Amino acid sequence: xxxxxxxxxxxxxxxxxxxxxxxxxxxxxxxxxxxxxxxxxxxxxxxxxxxxxxxxxxxxxxxxxxxxxxxxxxxxxxxxxxxxxxxxxxxxxxxxxxxxxxxxxxxxxxxxxxxxxxxxxxxxxxxxxxxxxxxxxxxxxxxxxxxxxxxxxxxxxxxxxxxxxxxxxxxxxxxxxxxxxxxxxxxxxxxxxxxxxxxxxxxxxxxxxxxxxxxxxxxxxxxxxxxxxxxxxxxxxxxxxxxxxxxxxxxxxxxxxxxxxxxxxxxxxxxxxxxxxxxxxxxxxxxxxxxxxxxxxxxxxxxxxxxxxxxxxxxxxxxxxxxxxxxxxxxxxxxxxxxxxxxxxxxxxxxxxxxxxxxxxxxxxxxxxxxxxxxxxxxxxxxxxxxxxxxxxxxxxxxxxxxxxxxxxxxxxxxxxxxxxxxxxxxxxxxxxxxxxxxxx
Amino acid sequence: xxxxxxxxxxxxxxxxxxxxxxxxxxxxxxxxxxxxxxxxxxxxxxxxxxxxxxxxxxxxxxxxxxxxxxxxxxxxxxxxxxxxxxxxxxxxxxxxxxxxxxxxxxxxxxxxxxxxxxxxxxxxxxxxxxxxxxxxxxxxxxxxxxxxxxxxxxxxxxxxxxxxxxxxxxxxxxxxxxxxxxxxxxxxxxxxxxxxxxxxxxxxxxxxxxxxxxxxxxxxxxxxxxxxxxxxxxxxxxxxxxxxxxxxxxxxxxxxxxxxxxx
Ligand code: SF4
Ligand code: SF4
Numbered sequence: 001x002x003x004x005x006x007x008x009x010x011x012x013x014x015x016x017x018x019x020x021x022x023x024x025x026x027x028x029x030x031x032x033x034x035x036x037x038x039x040x041x042x043x044x045x046x047x048x049x050x051x052x053x054x055x056x057x058x059x060x061x062x063x064x065x066x067x068x069x070x071x072x073x074x075x076x077x078x079x080x081x082x083x084x085x086x087x088x089x090x091x092x093x094x095x096x097x098x099x100x101x102x103x104x105x106x107x108x109x110x111x112x113x114x115x116x117x118x119x120x121x122x123x124x125x126x127x128x129x130x131x132x133x134x135x136x137x138x139x140x141x142x143x144x145x146x147x148x149x150x151x152x153x154x155x156x157x158x159x160x161x162x163x164x165x166x167x168x169x170x171x172x173x174x175x176x177x178x179x180x181x182x183x184x185x186x187x188x189x190x191x192x193x194x195x196x197x198x199x200x201x202x203x204x205x206x207x208x209x210x211x212x213x214x215x216x217x218x219x220x221x222x223x224x225x226x227x228x229x230x231x232x233x234x235x236x237x238x239x240x241x242x243x244x245x246x247x248x249x250x251x252x253x254x255x256x257x258x259x260x261x262x263x264x265x266x267x268x269x270x271x272x273x274x275x276x277x278x279x280x281x282x283x284x285x286x287x288x289x290x291x292x293x294x295x296x297x298x299x300x301x302x303x304x305x306x307x308x309x310x311x312x313x314x315x316x317x318x319x320x321x322x323x324x325x326x327x328x329x330x331x332x333x334x335x336x337x338x339x340x341x342x343x344x345x346x347x348x349x350x351x352x353x354x355x356x357x358x359x360x361x362x363x364x365x366x367x368x369x370x371x372x373x374x375x376x377x378x379x380x381x382x383x384x385x386x387x388x389x390x391x392x393x394x395x396x397x398x399x400x401x402x403x404x405x406x407x408x409x410x411x412x413x414x415x416x417x418x419x420x421x422x423x424x425x426x427x428x429x430x431x432x433x434x435x436x437x438x439x440x441x
Numbered sequence: 442x443x444x445x446x447x448x449x450x451x452x453x454x455x456x457x458x459x460x461x462x463x464x465x466x467x468x469x470x471x472x473x474x475x476x477x478x479x480x481x482x483x484x485x486x487x488x489x490x491x492x493x494x495x496x497x498x499x500x501x502x503x504x505x506x507x508x509x510x511x512x513x514x515x516x517x518x519x520x521x522x523x524x525x526x527x528x529x530x531x532x533x534x535x536x537x538x539x540x541x542x543x544x545x546x547x548x549x550x551x552x553x554x555x556x557x558x559x560x561x562x563x564x565x566x567x568x569x570x571x572x573x574x575x576x577x578x579x580x581x582x583x584x585x586x587x588x589x590x591x592x593x594x595x596x597x598x599x600x601x602x603x604x605x606x607x608x609x610x611x612x613x614x615x616x617x618x619x620x621x622x623x624x625x626x627x628x629x630x631x632x633x634x635x636x637x638x639x640x641x642x643x644x645x646x647x648x649x650x651x652x653x654x655x656x657x658x659x660x661x662x663x664x665x666x667x668x669x670x671x672x673x674x675x676x677x678x679x680x681x682x683x684x685x686x687x688x689x690x691x692x693x694x695x696x697x698x699x700x701x702x703x704x
Binding site: 062251253254256258259263266267269270290318326328370373374376378383384396402403409412417420435436440 | 509513515517630632634639644651653
């Protein structure tokens with residue numbers, strides 16, 4: 001009978017991790033729906049970027065207040081995970097505080113976890129205030145209504161509960177240690193939870209054990225739930241920020257990709273030895289679709305971007321179009337891409353592995369032309385993103401589809417392009433007049 | 442002073458068996474827009490004074506294709522690029538300088554993949570080099586102590602990380618450089634990029650150039666310095682919309698230097 005808790009724990013752990021792996025598989029399948037791009041270059045620069053931006057949080061502190069708060073929660077998250085390791089070992093083997101023999105080192109660890117946990121609680125409270133009471137503008141944009149807003153708060157509540165469970169567990173443990181309860185070896189330092197322990201004064205050992213065990217179980221169950229909540233949440237970034245910053249763009253931000261398929265056609269057109277009126281060869285491949293109208297037309301890095309987006313809105317709050325009241329919001333571009341990708345993934349799941357047309361696509365069903373045409377390609381969103389997401393590249397790919405596949409540019413732009421084609425300038429001036437400025441006074 | 446501008450074309454030099462050191466890529470705005478033409482001329486005056494060996498393509502120059510590419514017309518862009526590259530490679534051009542950040546970005550970053558490999562400089566970088574080499578000496582004089590705020594063009598700043606060259610030049614004029622709320626990496630766009638220059642803005646509650654002009658006005662500058670013909674247009678319009686055109690001038694860095702040099 002003594003083994004029942006161990007078995008229950010092992011089952012819970014397997015279920016939690018198993019479900020998580022299933023989600024990760026789905027995630028990776030969906031990301032692979034994107035087109036291939038070669039990002040195998042400059043490995044050392046990529047590792048450095050990941051270390052700096054994801055691990056080092058360099059972009060977060062551009063805005064110091066949320067930046068520092070975020071670093072606290074992030075450190076808390078990473079460091080308190082060492083404690084989770086202990087919990088897992090204890091759970092599986094029925095031990096208690098297996099790392100306790102580390103002695104002073106252990107005291108230091110537990111002590112610092114506690115201080116971090118307290119700081120995390122403070123940071124979470126501030127984050128909650130910023131989202132709900134202070135009403136920071138970037139959290140109130142239309143794309144944040146409904147689920148995204150709930151999601152943002154939910155994360156805060158889960159984290160808060162986890163921290164309280166952790167501290168309460170330690171408080172009960174500390175009290176038990178002082179009562180020399182069996183099993184509860186004296187170990188650890190409890191700079192924060194010793195204050196909680198005061199509430200336990202006079203409680204019976206059995207009650208204390210009940211409290212300690214309940215918190216312990218709820219804590220680990222909470223962590224497993226949290227792990228599985230990630231896939232449905234903007235909180236996926238705690239994992240994906242790493243690959244995403246690794247695969248981030250290394251070229252100058254102004255350099256847009258030259259489409260190879262177009263290069264081939266242009267070379268053919270410019271080649272005088274090719275007869276323009278010759279019938280197309282029978283075996284000529286079906287011309288590639290230019291640009292993007294749905295998620296499958298984007299690259300897998302762009303799809304990874306969509307899953308990584310933290311919905312922080314730093315991009316949107318720097319966007320000149322959004323600042324002046326236009327419909328465009330680069331954050332919404334990323335959220336729409338993720339939502340559509342999820343929809344496509346579900347479609348594939350329910351149709352035995354193949355995508356069945358559903359009369360929808362990313363363009364129009366999610367992202368409107370009005371949004372796409374409002375972009376000034378200023379790169380402010382790209383610069384602002386703390387996890388190296390490039391919303392502009394999606395906007396540009398979709399514009400390419402609009403112009404090259406649908407000839408659906410605004411008429412002013414069609415005029416501009418007609419001018420370039422005919423006179424080599426975006427305005428209706430004659431190319432022969434290009435040097436007139438030299439002699440004009 | 443001989444006011445005659447010396448602007449040789451590549452074709453003329455080629456016929457005379459000469460090769461200039463650098464091609465001055467004038468760009469469409471610099472060639473056709475009345476305000477931008479003044480910037481072109483100011484830059485040429487400096488080149489002439491510094492004795493730089495340069496030439497322009499003149500009627501052989503054609504749009505780089507930048508606005509077409511940003512509008513989504515990759516086809517037209519590449520047609521333009523391939524044509525221009527053919528002309529430039531034909532003349533064996535190695536170095537290019539341009540006063541337009543859009544041309545600069547496209548020539549520097551997007552032409553190499555299509556066979557056009559040049560050492561491309563923005564005119565603010567080129568001018569900084571001329572100062573370093575002692576070919577022009579900047580003495581503040583007329584700009585001493587003037588409050589100047591500098592507007593970062595997106596395609597020079599964020600797109601290509603050039604933030605200091607234009608600022609160094611302004612400081613060398615002994616002017617008081619004041620920074621706007623959003624500057625450098627976080628500079629706010631003037632609203633012209635991405636082919637917006639050529640269309641009506643989408644529905645909103647304000648124009649981007651007005652927003653940016655308001656940021657500039659907060660700093661109470663005497664001069665708003667620009668380094669892009671399109672930014673210049675946008676900021677000029679913004680200043681006009683605030684009815685400040687009599688007290689605040691919108692001036693390209695090349696013009697600042699040409700004026701300081703009494704050119
Ligand atoms: S590049 Fe486009 S979407 Fe991004 S900030 Fe600039 S205008 Fe907004
Ligand atoms: S794209 Fe980047 S900056 Fe924009 S909301 Fe997502 S994570 Fe934040």
